[in-house]
Amino acid sequence: MREMMLNLQAAARKAILESEDLEALEALRVRYLGKKGELTGILRQMGKLTAEERPRMGQLANQLRAELEEAIEQRRRDLNDRMLELQLQREAVDVTLPGLPRKLGHKHPMYNSLDQIKDIFIALGFSIVDGPEVELSDYNFTKLNIDEGHPSREWTDTFYFDPDSRVCLRTQTSPMQVHAMETRPLPIRMIAPGRVYRKDEVDATHSPMFHQIEGMVIDKGVTMSDLKATLNLVVERLYGAGTVTRFRPHHFPFTEPSCEMDIQCHKCGGKGCPTCKGEGWIEILGAGMVHPKVLAGCGIDPDVYSGWAFGMGLERLAMGEYKITDLRLIFENDVRFLEQF
Amino acid sequence: MNLSRKWLNEFVDLPLSEVPDRAFAEAMTVSGSKVEVTEDLSETCRNVVVGRVAAMEKHPDSDHMWVCSVDVGREEPLQIVTGAQNVSVGDLVPTALDGALLPNGMEIRTTELRGVRSEGMLCSLKELGLTVHDYPDAIENGIFIITEHCAPGDDVAALIGRDDHVVEFEITPNRPDCLCMIGLAREAAVTFDRPLKLHTPAVEAKAGGDIRELTKIVIDEPSLCRRYTARMVRNVKIAPSPAWMRERIRNAGMRPINNLVDITNYVMLEYGQPMHAFDFSCVTGGEIHVRCARPGETIRTLDGTERALSESMLCICDTEKPVGVAGVMGGENSEIVGDTAMVLFESANFDGVSIRRTATALGMRTDASSRYEKGLDPENTFRAVQRACELVEMLGAGEVVEGIIDVYPAGRKETVLNLEPGKINALLGTDIDADTMRVILRKLGFAVEGEQVTVPSWRADVEHWSDLAEEVARFYGYNEIPTRFTGGISTCGGLSPEQAAEKRVGEVCRSLGMDEIITYSFISPSWYDRIRLPADSPLRNSLRILNPLGEDTSIMRTTVLPSMLEILTRNYNYRNKEAYLYEIGRTYLPRPDGLADEPKTVSLGAYGEKMDFFVLKGWGEALLAALGIENARFTADDKNPSYHPTRCAKIFAVPSDNARRERSPDRSADTLAVPPAGAHEVPIGTLGQIHPLVMRNYGIDAPFYCAQLSLDALLALRGSTPVFRPLPRFPAVTRDIAVLCDAAVPAGDMQDCIRAAGGETLKDVRVFDVYTGTGIAPGKKSIAFSLTMRSDDQTLTDEHAEATVRRILAALEQNFSAQIR
Incomplete structure (x- = not known):
């Protein structure tokens, strides 16, 4: 009997290892370990054994059963692994084929630049203010210390809606300074981006409609020092840390003192090149201390409050950032242009 | 303004x-004083020297060329071939x-x-960048024969005044005093902290006589002419001016x-005061x-153009007629010519705005008008006329008559300000001592x-302590x-809720x-015609620009649709091949006060293979969902003339209970229209x-969706x-139903009906199939809904x-006679 069991053990082991699929393996389990299987068949002959041999054979049979069950289980795992491997091979894809195209929309490049600026100023405690484009000349000019007779008020420069030149398309975002001072509680920290209009024919650098960003701070104790500190910070964010700036006197009727801010040409490092027209510097914005007359005209006491303001052109900023060579592309809206950004 | 560095040295x-x-x-x-560009004039005239023609002979192979032996101050003469015929040995x-390198x-x-x-x-x-105006004795077509004192080998650049550097300034309009040598010299002197050397012109007036016996000057418009100063010169001898003057004038950019x-031009460049010389006999x-x-x-x-004058134009006239357009250009009738004998120098001060408008109207912006239009210093007229007469005497151009006529009705106005160092430092953020x-x-x-x-008279721009x-x-x-x-109180920056949305x-x-498009x-x-807006549409009431660049940009849009199209x-x-575009753009709706309401429209537009009505509607629904607008309703609109009558929907929504009402307190300026309270549907x-037909107007043979x-x-x-809603704890049951009904029944109405009948248990209803054709009677459709309960x-x-x-x-069945399939 012992011999029979050892023969069965050897045959079963071999058969299990050679089984090639789960069905065959299951058939082996039934054949050797099933209720009517070979092992059971051998055990049926236990009655012929002596009382002494019986427990020994019983023990051996149990060992054999456990061993074969383990072998079957092991083989089952191996076969499963192998099947998974085959399945994975069947599922192979060419990863170099293109993905399913998902078209993402694009923000207009100019608004990319604008949003950068908004984010910087928001972080500095500024609000964003919006206002009318169809504007009273009073706000666009007079309240900004731009008198009747100033050349910018001529019909050759400004679009008007009435013969008395009372209502115009704003030529600058600066009237937003006046609106803000007249309506918002103090202190004020705001920027006002928007469309402005001047009577310029369309060419590579001109458009009758373009965009500016106005900014203004009104508070007690505000100085030209603040102006410089804030704008330097903004410029470092826009053009990178270590950007060299300079301020030079300029003239705007509604700021005094007035200045323009230049950054050192990034291309030539200030030596002078075609990008900076040989000057070594690139003008980026105009600014100044809000003229005390303008403050007073907006009902703010210039002996208590002071302020500074700046204005910059958005098109030129975006064109510089993205190396766009022709302003007309900005308003042409060709998708082959828009999708580059 | 072009500044000659050589000339500047006369002052600083x-x-x-x-x-x-x-x-x-x-x-x-x-x-x-913003410098635009600097130019070394000698850079563009290099290696040109004075040569003496030592010998000439005919070119062996040409009937017009000459082979010259030219002494250029070296040991050996050069052999140079020329085609010019005006050269002689010894020139x-x-x-x-x-x-x-030549200037051209x-x-x-x-x-x-x-x-x-x-x-x-x-x-x-011409090859040296010169004209006969620069060298009146030379000829236009031929070699420039030098008459100046010089020797072979001398640098021609220096000889013709190109040994100079020119600095081009961009002068801001508030500083007309810097549109001249003296003004810029003053700025330079302070900038470099060096003395400013100014000269007071002195006139001998040896001719005697008295200008007051010869002429009379009357200002009829004292508001447009604040001062008129005049002197006279007789026995005028018209001739070229000396080389030094010609060079300075040329290097300053004039002729x-x-x-x-x-x-007159020299004085304008030096003092910034435009002058005019009249032939007094005229x-x-x-x-x-x-x-x-x-x-x-x-x-x-003077440019030979006949010009019609309007009554707003200030003129310089004799007793009969205009002899000059004040501050702009003189008249040909009193022009200085070869036989002019008696000259009246005008040094006047005119109103800037008037001069600018006249110059613009006549289309002639001159060196004089561009200075006058910025508002000049009336105190300058006297100095300038004196300087002109001094130069007349210096150049021997005539004899200055005794006396000056100086009409200055209102006289000098002085601006006196208080120096307040504390205020200045507080504005600048500095600590500069008084x-x-x-x-x-x-x-x-x-x-x-x-x-x-x-404040000095030339600084009219200074009028306030700032x-x-x-x-x-x-x-x-x-x-x-x-x-x-x-300084200052901190403020909290950020987008308003509306800006964030x-x-x-x-x-x-x-x-x-x-x-995104702009x-x-x-x-x-x-x-408006292109988008088939009816003639009586209120949207045709647009703000009209009275001075547009052109018809195409002449009115403010009341709809963004044509811009998108x-x-x-x-x-x-x-x-x-395809375009999917959006713009958040303003329209401009006229208001009774002449201004405009400027509401923004979200404008979507697309064409391409993948586009159809439902792609567009899906975009609309996604936008509504993103904004949390849950109860929007789409209804068919066959009345909109711009849209396909059976493929157009209007969108409405009822403000829901949780629609935003709150406003941040400090953003009152960013107001937006809030819909009226109550359950009124708001059109979106x-x-x-x-x-x-609109597509035909645009000449496009493909569908656009907007x-x-x-x-x-x-x-x-x-x-x-x-607000968080707990996730469902119990499983959902899904049932699909398909019903047969009239093809015209809107699916939206059926969905509304299903929602009402389904009650609380029905959590979702979706259309998943609409079918007409084989097996379905004409005029009927099969529509299938998926119900989630x-x-x-x-x-x-x-x-x-x-x-x-x-x-x-x-x-x-009750509402639409719909039968289950």
């Missing part, structure tokens, strides 16, 4: 060797050597001309003419009247007595002002694949396919911050679900 010692152009430009720019001629850009190399070696070139005036005219009645033109008057100006401020101001010509500052702050800051140095945050709209559009706010009125059309015509906009949604409505209807407090039983479905089917 700033030799090029000590202050090169670069340093000069940088310092002047940061003190307020001094400008000789471009091998490697020379030409480079000269040794070459062979018809087999004969030529080691340079003999130059004409030498003759001694008298050059003197001044009828011997009187000057400064008056406005009379109706119908005309004048032929004495430093006084020193700066005095150097600039301000008279400072204690705290009292008298202007003094700028003067101090300019020379203290803008870049010396400390860079630090000094608008930003969200843009993000959603981009995530749906649309590109279009002009003004359009052509004909664009324009861009779609352009992209289509560029053969871009329109979406659909563009009408084929939507226009009111941003104000979207913002007003948007949901508030979402769930109970919130127990697992839904089949019986309960069946009951709900039966209720729904009964309601569909």
